[in-house]
Amino acid sequence: xxxxxxxxxxxxxxxxxxxxxxxxxxxxxxxxxxxxxxxxxxxxxxxxxxxxxxxxxxxxxxxxxxxxxxxxxxxxxxxxxxxxxxxxxxxxxxxxxxxxxxxxxxxxxxxxxxxxxxxxxxxxxxxxxxxxxxxxxxxxxxxxxxxxxxxxxxxxxxxxxxxxxxxxxxxxxxxxxxxxxxxxxxxxxxxxxxxxxxxxxxxxxxxxxxxxxxxxxxxxxxxxxxxxxxxxxxxxxxxxxxxxxxxxxxxxxxxxxxxxxxxxxxxxxxxxxxxxxxxxxxxxxxxxxxxxxxxxxxxxxxxxxxxxxxxxxxxxxxxxxxxxxxxxxxxxxxxxxxxxxxxxxxxxxxxxxxxxxxxxxxxxxxxxxxxxxxxxxxxxxxxxxxxxxxxxxxxxxxxxxxxxxxxxxxxxxxxxxxxxxxxxxxxxxxxxxxxxxxxxxxxxxxxxxxxxxxxxxxxxxxxxxxxxxxxxxxxxxxxxxxxxxxx
Amino acid sequence: xxxxxxxxxxxxxxxxxxxxxxxxxxxxxxxxxxxxxxxxxxxxxxxxxxxxxxxxxxxxxxxxxxxxxxxxxxxxxxxxxxxxxxxxxxxxxxxxxxxxxxxxxxxxxxxxxxxxxxxxxxxxxxxxxxxxxxxxxxxxxxxxxxxxxxxxxxxxxxxxxxxxxxxxxxxxxxxxxxxxxxxxxxxxxxxxxxxxxxxxxxxxxxxxxxxxxxxxxxxxxxxxxxxxxxxxxxxxxxxxxxxxxxxxxxxxxxxxxxxxxxxxxxxxxxxxxxxxxxxxxxxxxxxxxxxxxxxxxxxxxxxxxxxxxxxxxxxxxxxxxxxxxxxxxxxxxxxxxxxxxxxxxxxxxxxxxxxxxxxxxxxxxx
Numbered sequence: 001x002x003x004x005x006x007x008x009x010x011x012x013x014x015x016x017x018x019x020x021x022x023x024x025x026x027x028x029x030x031x032x033x034x035x036x037x038x039x040x041x042x043x044x045x046x047x048x049x050x051x052x053x054x055x056x057x058x059x060x061x062x063x064x065x066x067x068x069x070x071x072x073x074x075x076x077x078x079x080x081x082x083x084x085x086x087x088x089x090x091x092x093x094x095x096x097x098x099x100x101x102x103x104x105x106x107x108x109x110x111x112x113x114x115x116x117x118x119x120x121x122x123x124x125x126x127x128x129x130x131x132x133x134x135x136x137x138x139x140x141x142x143x144x145x146x147x148x149x150x151x152x153x154x155x156x157x158x159x160x161x162x163x164x165x166x167x168x169x170x171x172x173x174x175x176x177x178x179x180x181x182x183x184x185x186x187x188x189x190x191x192x193x194x195x196x197x198x199x200x201x202x203x204x205x206x207x208x209x210x211x212x213x214x215x216x217x218x219x220x221x222x223x224x225x226x227x228x229x230x231x232x233x234x235x236x237x238x239x240x241x242x243x244x245x246x247x248x249x250x251x252x253x254x255x256x257x258x259x260x261x262x263x264x265x266x267x268x269x270x271x272x273x274x275x276x277x278x279x280x281x282x283x284x285x286x287x288x289x290x291x292x293x294x295x296x297x298x299x300x301x302x303x304x305x306x307x308x309x310x311x312x313x314x315x316x317x318x319x320x321x322x323x324x325x326x327x328x329x330x331x332x333x334x335x336x337x338x339x340x341x342x343x344x345x346x347x348x349x350x351x352x353x354x355x356x357x358x359x360x361x362x363x364x365x366x367x368x369x370x371x372x373x374x375x376x377x378x379x380x381x382x383x384x385x386x387x388x389x390x391x392x393x394x395x396x397x398x399x400x401x402x403x404x405x406x407x408x409x410x411x412x413x414x415x416x417x418x419x420x421x422x423x424x425x426x427x428x429x430x431x432x433x434x435x436x437x438x439x440x441x442x443x444x445x446x447x448x449x450x451x452x453x454x455x456x457x458x459x460x461x462x463x464x465x466x467x468x469x470x471x472x473x474x475x476x477x478x479x480x481x482x483x484x485x486x487x
Numbered sequence: 488x489x490x491x492x493x494x495x496x497x498x499x500x501x502x503x504x505x506x507x508x509x510x511x512x513x514x515x516x517x518x519x520x521x522x523x524x525x526x527x528x529x530x531x532x533x534x535x536x537x538x539x540x541x542x543x544x545x546x547x548x549x550x551x552x553x554x555x556x557x558x559x560x561x562x563x564x565x566x567x568x569x570x571x572x573x574x575x576x577x578x579x580x581x582x583x584x585x586x587x588x589x590x591x592x593x594x595x596x597x598x599x600x601x602x603x604x605x606x607x608x609x610x611x612x613x614x615x616x617x618x619x620x621x622x623x624x625x626x627x628x629x630x631x632x633x634x635x636x637x638x639x640x641x642x643x644x645x646x647x648x649x650x651x652x653x654x655x656x657x658x659x660x661x662x663x664x665x666x667x668x669x670x671x672x673x674x675x676x677x678x679x680x681x682x683x684x685x686x687x688x689x690x691x692x693x694x695x696x697x698x699x700x701x702x703x704x705x706x707x708x709x710x711x712x713x714x715x716x717x718x719x720x721x722x723x724x725x726x727x728x729x730x731x732x733x734x735x736x737x738x739x740x741x742x743x744x745x746x747x748x749x750x751x752x753x754x755x756x757x758x759x760x761x762x763x764x765x766x767x768x769x770x771x772x773x774x775x776x777x778x779x780x781x782x783x784x785x786x787x788x789x790x791x792x793x794x795x796x797x798x799x800x801x802x803x804x805x806x807x808x809x810x811x812x813x814x815x816x817x818x819x820x821x822x823x824x825x826x827x828x829x830x831x832x833x834x835x836x837x838x839x840x841x842x843x844x845x846x847x848x849x850x851x852x853x
Binding site: 063070071073132134135137138149150151152153154155156159163273276278279280336339340341342 | 502503505506507508509510511512513518521524543544546547548549550553554555690691692699700
């Protein structure tokens with residue numbers, strides 16, 4: 001019922017919007033949104049529906065708008081019953097337990113439970129903003145109950161949000177690089193802006209929503225924690241998430257949250273581009289073979305747990321290996337057991353030939369494979385459960401799905417750490433309002449999306465949570481920013 | 488490696504798309520792709536003809552240009568599709584007609600209309616040609632009914648035969664089991680999918696244009712054109728039955744079935760092609776195979792000319808313009824018939840065949 005009332009209020013506000021519109025640059029806006037992804041657009045739309053004039057500053061050119069939302073495909077929302085696109089209920093309590101498990105308890109329970117409660121309504125609200133759902137994609141059946149998929153993927157979702165925002169009268173500027181924020185006593189006053197054609201300017205606004213992502217594309221920043229190894233990291237998403245807004249906010253007295261040294265990393269194909277390779281460079285073939293480092297040595301139990309639960313550990317594991325490179329080695333019997341890959345596997349008729357192609361020491365790889373094969377115990381293979389195919393007598397062991405690698409051609413994927421996002425962010429309260437270093441809420445600054453994800457997600461990840469954080473806190477931030485501006 | 492560069496590119500894209508699958512809910516192409524891990528020439532031609540060119544996968548793709556992966560499925564499949572028309576054309580000696588299709592179609596249309604006009608002039612008195620003819624058999628005073636039946640019957644049967652041979656080659660190539668036939672259920676499903684243009688919808692919002700705002704324009708005008716064409720065909724069929732079964736000769740009064748069907752169809756064939764042409768001009772050039780502009784527009788123009796000359800003939804049939812207009816209309820229809828297997832008309836035939844195959848695959852997989 002509350003939703004209906006609120007929605008009706010939204011509509012009424014929209015009809016009286018024109019009198020609040022600010023015209024052109026240089027004038028003052030009610031709400032300035034910095035960023036252009038899911039969180040930013042949800043904030044912009046929600047602020048506009050709340051009656052505010054809104055300007056969105058997207059640092060990227062139009063094609064690359066939307067930060068990492070471009071590469072997403074689903075959102076995790078609580079719901080009490082199966083829907084057209086969800087196979088069964090996913091209660092708030094179950095969502096909370098999942099969050100507790102993946103973060104190992106590193107979460108703000110009040111904020112997290114608030115987000116989970118709000119996620120129920122987001123499932124419908126986001127559709128009202130033009131986004132369309134579809135059932136889980138082929139190969140992602142394990143998410144069919146918990147996650148709602150965007151029809152056409154993350155960029156389709158973004159396109160719908162941008163269309164809605166523009167239709168409502170939200171102004172959007174691309175290639176808009178914010179070079180400084182003027183903040184006094186926890187109050188945002190203005191943003192300084194550099195634009196390729198129109199030059200520098202200053203934009204004043206009554207409220208600020210910072211939704212500009214993390215800093216994973218800033219290799220220099222990553223090096224502060226990872227050293228030179230960061231040079232070998234590949235960035236899975238946008239090259240524009242350089243953390244400049246996050247850094248400005250933290251430098252100007254906003255309280256930080258989340259472990260700055262941590263980032264979400266998975267193993268992706270080493271042949272992927274440095275930035276923006278997206279989902280298609282991933283490999284889920286680890287459990288079907290062995291993984292060796294540049295010395296052709298195994299270094300971790302490849303059969304520890306089922307995909308996708310242990311999917312995210314391999315980025316970190318590879319990052320800890322010399323030169324941050326590893327090779328998934330398997331044979332021709334398993335090539336159809338996983339999703340087709342963007343890059344074809346590298347093949348050799350013998351293990352030694354394969355080693356040659358990978359620049360590994362042939363004798364060393366032969367020895368590793370031979371020892372592994374000898375250690376494999378008989379069992380019944382079933383990749384859907386923790387089966388009884390395991391090794392004995394080698395270290396590290398492969399505790400499940402261990403089968404001999406013996407059928408030519410022998411195949412390999414080279415992998416490197418692929419960085420998805422960072423955890424460092426700005427601390428916020430339930431209103432998505434930033435907290436200053438002294439613990440006081442800012443008068444007019446709000447944050448949503450990856451830039452504040454660390455409040456909820458201290459570590460770990462479960463599919464679709466980033467988008468939940470973005471939409472839920474984006475919507476709240478926009479609403480609160482508009483409320484502040486109109487008071 | 489494939490037979491052509493465009494198939495190599497289509498293979499590269501399908502490999503990218505098959506490792507992503509975000510577009511799976513948009514149309515039939517991506518689910519069909521997911522049933523394969525590798526792509527033969529026939530597979531790619533099948534996917535190319537299954538694509539309805541709505542453009543949604545291009546604007547939804549995080550890897551479309553300027554991204555370095557350079558994924559442009561609509562354009563690549565459009566080129567592959569056009570090349571497949573030539574590849575499956577029967578007889579192969581005439582496949583060159585697809586190379587400069589706009590020119591070929593215009594020349595044939597001009598020659599055909601000129602031939603009818605000259606024929607009418609040569610075989611009729613000036614008085615009959617430009618005179619006012621009314622009542623049953625008015626048309627046949629200019630061209631005997633039997634001559635019309637033989638000429639158009641032959642042209643139509645040839646077109647049907649050539650199309651059938653082309654489809655046979657296509658069907659064999661797109662992986663239909665050897666000797667395998669399409670089952671009734673799959674054909675029925677394909678008729679429904681084609682009849683409602685189920686996949687010309689951008690995943691539900693319409694086709695994409697220059698301004699990123701999807702519309703249903705192409706679907707609406709395609710419906711007008713297609714159903715207009717069918718109504719005209721039905722009008723001719725009913726008239727033929729009238730002639731042979733009831734002994735009633737054209738022209739028929741305005742309220743009679745052939746004229747009503749023909750009028751409705753004619754309106755569709757005038758409005759539809761104009762709408763399709765204008766919609767085409769407003770599409771994002773990045774989505775289109777611009778080198779096939781002539782083929783697309785040539786076919787649209789032929790349909791428009793057929794509809795327009797038919798409607799003019801109806802309106803002016805009791806004036807002295809009837810003779811020349813009849814020659815023009817017959818010339819346009821004749822050209823349309825004989826160029827059917829060698830122009831854009833084939834898109835409907837191959838796409839329907841691909842839809843049958845898709846329905847069959849879905850049934851087998853289910």
